[in-house]
Amino acid sequence: MRFALSGILTMLKSENNARIHLLASVVVISLGFYLKLNTTEWLWIALAIALVWIMEAVNTAFEAVIDLLSPDFHPLAGKAKDIAAGAVLMAAIFAIVVAVVVLLPKF
Numbered sequence: 021m022r023f024a025l026s027g028i029l030t031m032l033k034s035e036n037n038a039r040i041h042l043l044a045s046v047v048v049i050s051l052g053f054y055l056k057l058n059t060t061e062w063l064w065i066a067l068a069i070a071l072v073w074i075m076e077a078v079n080t081a082f083e084a085v086i087d088l089l090s091p092d093f094h095p096l097a098g099k100a101k102d103i104a105a106g107a108v109l110m111a112a113i114f115a116i117v118v119a120v121v122v123l124l125p126k127f
């Protein structure tokens with residue numbers, strides 16, 4: 021638990037994207053309370069937020085391992101990093117779709 025929390029803290033300190041996810045999560049959760057979401061809506065929002073955080077954590081861990089194994093330029097290192105970044109992008113697109121479907125109709 022201590023090591024896992026330390027990993028999350030390290031990610032927050034070193035990754036700009038993680039800080040953006042944190043801000044977006046706080047804004048969306050606050051909006052959720054303001055708009056009085058029901059249980060199903062909360063579950064979709066929670067899934068979207070969790071998916072983005074999980075993908076960002078996996079991407080950050082991948083980047084560290086790739087930098088360790090391949091500090092020099094290598095097409096395979098680039099390919100792996102690009103695909104891991106793609107996973108974060110797909111989760112972010114899913115989160116935007118959830119936000120549009122759940123939150124937008126309430127305005």
Ligand SMILES: Nc1ncnc2c1ncn2[C@@H]1O[C@H](COP(=O)(O)OP(=O)(O)OP(=O)(O)O)[C@@H](O)[C@H]1O
Nearest residue numbers: 035037083090091092093094095097098101102105
């Ligand atoms: N060792 C490498 N060999 C080949 N290409 C690399 C290598 N390291 C990085 N790249 C290329 O540069 C891109 C950016 O890599 P970088 O490590 O800066 O990640 P990043 O996307 O800036 O990560 P973040 O913004 O999440 O910190 C990669 O997606 C990849 O295309």
